[in-house]
Amino acid sequence: MEHTLILSSILFAAGLMTVIVKRNAIMVLIGIELMLNAANLNLVFFNRNNPALSGHFFALFVIVVAVCEAAVGLAIVLRVYKYYQTSIPDQLTELKD
Amino acid sequence: MSLISLALYIFEALAGAAALGILLVRNVFHAALLLIVCLISLAGVFVIYNAEFIAVTQILVYAGGVLVLIVFGIMLSSRIAGKPLVVTNQYVLPASLAGILSAGILIKLFSEQPFAQQPGALPGNPMNQTGIALMRDYVLPFEIAGILLLIALIGAAVTASSFYSKKQ
Incomplete structure (x- = not known):
């Protein structure tokens, strides 16, 4: 049993629990980053003896997509916070004015 | 060790x-x-x-x-x-159930597989090979990632700015 795989499982579970538990949209984004990093850790770990480096490139593109997600998500969070004065995801149930 | x-x-x-x-x-x-x-x-x-x-x-x-x-x-x-x-915090019991179950299932599935390789050095220079492969084999995903970053950053700036919302 490899300890790195245990670490990635713990990271994924901590991210999942952060997404469900916290009543704040920024904490939900932090939890999503944790889950993406757990996937990245698995990709890098399984690529450790592969000379084609395909896992590294997959991890690289995962990082790029995570950056896009964080930028757009935080912009939406700020916008919603200015409008509704709340960032609790359960209370945002309306789209129109 | x-x-x-x-x-x-x-x-x-x-x-x-x-x-x-x-x-x-x-x-x-x-x-x-x-x-x-x-x-x-x-x-x-x-x-x-x-x-x-x-x-x-x-x-x-x-x-x-x-x-x-x-x-x-x-x-x-x-x-x-x-x-x-x-x-x-909210939903503490369902969240801990989901977290413990997912971690347990992942650890159990990982522990059933043999991954008996030690981390060793890859042949050649990994940074050199990364650059060559990024410009040769993965050049299309690389460019698409650049376009995706540009779109996402412009969209985030437009979404977060208060210029367009005050005009209406």
Whole structure:
């Protein structure tokens, strides 16, 4: 049993629990980053003896997509916070004015 | 135990402790600082597993970019309300059930498979091979990733700015 795989499982579970538990949209984004990093850790770990480096490139593109997600998500969070004065995801149930 | 495996254990313990701290801490700003600790420890793990380029990208992009974005988001949204961002918890029992079940299933599935290879050095220069493969085999995903970043950053700037919302 490899300890790195245990670490990635713990990271994924901590991210999942952060997404469900916290009543704040920024904490939900932090939890999503944790889950993406757990996937990245698995990709890098399984690529450790592969000379084609395909896992590294997959991890690289995962990082790029995570950056896009964080930028757009935080912009939406700020916008919603200015409008509704709340960032609790359960209370945002309306789209129109 | 060699020095490299000792460093690997230390980085992994730091990353796991920081992730559990994000789960347990109440202040959003402290959670962002713990996320920095977790990401930099993971960069150290990536260096030990011969992924230097991923480690440098992790530090530059995550610890330098995403964390600044998150800290900006925390500071801006706490300035509007005028109170510190202390979050409360909800759905604690279902979340702990989901977390413990997913971690248990993942650890059980991983422990049934034999992964008996030690981390060894890849043949050749990994950074050199990364650059060559990125410009030769993966050039189309590379360019698409650049376009995706441009679209996402323009969209985030337009969404977050108050210029277009005041005109209506």
